[in-house]
Amino acid sequence: MSVAVQICRSCRTQFFPPRLRCACCQACAFDEALVRTAVIEDITTIRTRRPDDASRGYLALVVTERNLRLLARLDRCCSPGAQVRLQVAADGAIAAFAEGGADPCGGDDGGSPA
Ligand SMILES: [Zn+2]
Numbered sequence: 001m002s003v004a005v006q007i008c009r010s011c012r013t014q015f016f017p018p019r020l021r022c023a024c025c026q027a028c029a030f031d032e033a034l035v036r037t038a039v040i041e042d043i044t045t046i047r048t049r050r051p052d053d054a055s056r057g058y059l060a061l062v063v064t065e066r067n068l069r070l071l072a073r074l075d076r077c078c079s080p081g082a083q084v085r086l087q088v089a090a091d092g093a094i095a096a097f098a099e100g101g102a103d104p105c106g107g108d109d110g111g112s113p114a
Helices: none
Strands: 003-008 032-037 037-045 056-063 070-074 083-089 094-098
Touching: 003 083, 037 070, 056 083, 070 083
Parallel strands: 070 094
Antiparallel strands: 003 032, 037 056, 037 083, 056 070, 083 094
């Protein structure tokens, strides 16, 4: 499922998560739109502190076509500027899936202890 965002009927600004009132024009009427793709603006790596767990994950700040920034869990390491497909995961988090391209982290999703 794509990510449902709010669009203010008055000024067309997009919001996620949903709001009761537009932060730009204070209007209270919104439409809903589905966002399917975005572009990665920045990425951070998440590692656990447990010595027996070398796994890691990635969080990405992504920008939609209409300049809405969302925080998404990324399926693998990518470079900023890469296009991703967005979905809402079963736990409600936004998941981003990279579309092709090389993995700048070497494609090792288990990580290696440094
Ligand atoms: Zn507005």
